[in-house]
Amino acid sequence: NAGVMQNPRHLVRRRGQEARLRCSPMKGHSHVYWYRQLPEEGLKFMVYLQKENIIDESGMPKERFSAEFPKEGPSILRIQQVVRGDSAAYFCASSHPSLQEQYFGPGTRLTVT
Amino acid sequence: GENVEQHPSTLSVQEGDSAVIKCTYSDSASNYFPWYKQELGKRPQLIIDIRSNVGEKKDQRIAVTLNKTAKHFSLHITETQPEDSAVYFCAASSQTGGFKTIFGAGTRLFVKA
Numbered sequence: 001n002a003g004v005m006q007n008p009r010h011l012v013r014r015r016g017q018e019a020r021l022r023c024s025p026m027k028g029h030s031h032v033y034w035y036r037q038l039p040e041e042g043l044k045f046m047v048y049l050q051k052e053n054i055i056d057e058s059g060m061p062k063e064r065f066s067a068e069f070p071k072e073g074p075s076i077l078r079i080q081q082v083v084r085g086d087s088a089a090y091f092c093a094s095s096h097p098s099l100q101e102q103y104f105g106p107g108t109r110l111t112v113t
Numbered sequence: 114g115e116n117v118e119q120h121p122s123t124l125s126v127q128e129g130d131s132a133v134i135k136c137t138y139s140d141s142a143s144n145y146f147p148w149y150k151q152e153l154g155k156r157p158q159l160i161i162d163i164r165s166n167v168g169e170k171k172d173q174r175i176a177v178t179l180n181k182t183a184k185h186f187s188l189h190i191t192e193t194q195p196e197d198s199a200v201y202f203c204a205a206s207s208q209t210g211g212f213k214t215i216f217g218a219g220t221r222l223f224v225k226a
Contacts, residue, residue, distance in 0.1 A: 031212065035159040042202060042218040043157065056213050091156065100145040100212045 003073075004094050004105035012111045019079040019086070021108045023096030032075040032104060034067060037089045049075060050097075060066065082112045115140040117205050118218030127225050132190045134220045136203035139184070143205040146179060146186050147214070151200045161188070193224045 005024040035043040045059040049069040070074040093102035116139045126132050144165040149157035163170045163177045179186045206214040
């Protein structure tokens with residue numbers, strides 16, 4: 001039973017480039033959540049998605065950030081024109097449609113140079 | 114908006130002693146309270162959770178208590194071991210508008226051998 005998968009695990013981008021982070025939920029899970037974690041800090045909620053729907057994006061910056069969870073394929077968090085302040089670990093979590101327990105992926109560590 | 118406060122931010126105990134971490138939440142609609150353990154460079158892992166219809170839950174050396182009236186919940190670790198050293202996050206989730214989960218800022222636990 002594969003857990004939540006994220007790729008890439010490490011991503012280096014120069015300022016101004018685009019970053020694409022992928023998350024495949026656990027089997028049977030159709031809810032995906034994205035969180036950002038700065039070094040030595042907590043988990044900040046960004047966005048909550050179900051298949052083909054954004055349910056809550058209240059934690060997502062209004063510009064440069066977008067997320068999707070298509071009918072087929074992984075959920076994608078996209079950051080356009082990255083800046084140094086975007087450097088962080090980005091975790092996704094998934095849950096079963098009728099349960100609240102969230103299980104986390106290994107994270108993608110984004111470094112902007 | 115919703116908020117979860119967690120104390121202390123750092124906790125150092127001697128091996129074999131108990132450790133207690135406390136959280137308060139603001140959203141009255143919260144009905145699910147998970148606790149996560151995150152080791153350095155790893156993903157957050159769900160270690161125990163409690164629902165609003167239960168006041169206490171225990172699993173071997175860890176226990177959680179919930180006081181809905183006061184909006185407090187706590188994690189208790191007994192007979193601490195060096196491998197318990199990690200960052201612990203509390204969280205609160207409600208079913209209102211989906212399963213959005215708000216995390217506390219984390220407690221860094223050091224268990225000294």
